[in-house]
Amino acid sequence: MSESTSYLNRTSRYVQIANDTRNTTLATRCGVADSFWTRWRGLMGQAQLASGEGLLIVPEWSIHTFFMRFAIDVAFLDHEQRVLKLYPALPPNRPYAGAWGAAAVLELPAGVIAATATETGDHLRLIPREP
Template sequence: MRIINQTKNELLADQTLLANTFLARLKGLLGRRELSRGEALALYPCSSVHTCFMKFAIDVIFLDPAGRVIYLQENLIPWRCSPFVKGAVTVVELPAGSIRDSRTMVGDLLVFDDDRYGGADLV
């Protein structure tokens, strides 16, 4: 699954895992040594995250039900928590530096697409 910042016409990730069950969200990125460029984890439903027990920093994008960016958390280092973001239903975790590199801003529209589903939005 790909994540595209439609507002900026910028590919954020071309290898996205979807964590949409309790167990998948609970595990998240735990046990991983890194998140490589082009990889992402999309958590749904979700309105806050933590990096306890993680070994690396991440960038975090919070989305409303329409896929609009409503909050950005850059370089969330291990053993920290994001704020609870009211109105967020999806959280995208990306390698640190991804927000800066893609110029993603509050108000941008992110689109999730997967060729297996005819390019349909999944979130």
């Protein structure tokens, strides 16, 4: 089991993230960080996010990348899962990034935003799945 997978196993639930606007999939196994501890921990200390993995932090409107070892793509979502703001390849150890009005933050491996052509205004769908 990889270090990134072992961390995702500590989250209580998972979703698949589909971009309905572009008919693409951003993550097939996205952990949901919805408790104080999982939201605070985020991806700090992780070695990587594997292809198809992600972390959805709810509720949240800003993040930081302190104590992270790799760049991530970040999408800020409103209450209807519309993309408000995108940060492709956000480098580690930045103070924070945020989006006014965001209800959730989606963290993905760097390159997913470009590979899926995801843009501001796109509608994402959260599909519940088993771990």
